[in-house]
Amino acid sequence: MxxxxxxxxxxxxxxxxxxxxxxxxxxxxxxxxxxxxxxxCIDPECDCRRVMFSIVSEKAESTxxxxxxxxxxxxxxxxxxxxxxxxxxxxxxxxxxxxxSKQTKYAPELLEVIKNVVLKDSDYVQRLKKHYKIFxxxxxxxxxxx
Numbered sequence: 733m734x735x736x737x738x739x740x741x742x743x744x745x746x747x748x749x750x751x752x753x754x755x756x757x758x759x760x761x762x763x764x765x766x767x768x769x770x771x772x773c774i775d776p777e778c779d780c781r782r783v784m785f786s787i788v789s790e791k792a793e794s795t796x797x798x799x800x801x802x803x804x805x806x807x808x809x810x811x812x813x814x815x816x817x818x819x820x821x822x823x824x825x826x827x828x829x830x831x832x833s834k835q836t837k838y839a840p841e842l843l844e845v846i847k848n849v850v851l852k853d854s855d856y857v858q859r860l861k862k863h864y865k866i867f868x869x870x871x872x873x874x875x876x877x878x
Contacts, residue, residue: 735771735784738863741870746770749859753850762841765790768850772864776871780812783860784830787842797842798833802826803857827851 739746751768771784782802789796802809802824809824810816823831827847829839851857 734774736774737786738770738772738867741867742863745863745866749863751850751856753845755845762838762845766796766842768846770860770863772867774871776868776875779868780824781808781861781864782824783864785846787846789838795834796836797839798830798835799839799843799846800824800828800830801846801851801860803861 737746739750746769750770753766753768755762755764755766757763767788767790769786769788771786773780773782780802781804782800785797785799785801786795787797787799788794800823804812804825806821806825809821813820813824822828827843829835829843
């Protein structure tokens with residue numbers, strides 16, 4: 733699967749709705765602001781129902797983690813993948829570090845923040861699902877124009 737930034741197709745929506753988090757942990761390794769740039773699969777026929785977050789540090793102006801998040805249940809991903817390989821299914825469902833991306837030392841701690849804070853916001857999860865749908869619709873529309 734190849735992913736592209738949501739903002740490439742919908743810059744106005746991305747500017748208004750991209751989540752930013754501020755972390756202030758004096759005794760921890762993380763501090764400062766982080767942008768959660770959404771990326772979605774560019775295969776118009778794929779229905780993976782996942783988002784990849786490219787997490788960008790405002791301080792370093794670089795990506796410090798790439799975290800995937802699949803919001804469907806285990807049975808959905810088993811059917812979608814076509815096998816019951818738990819290591820693959822566990823990486824598809826829920827939040828996880830993307831093993832194909834370069835990660836920094838901050839990635840595991842950011843994964844915990846995403847899992848335990850960001851994705852607990854049901855309105856935000858609904859926004860991700862909406863972004864996924866309009867992204868996929870745009871890809872299908874573009875394919876139809878070719």
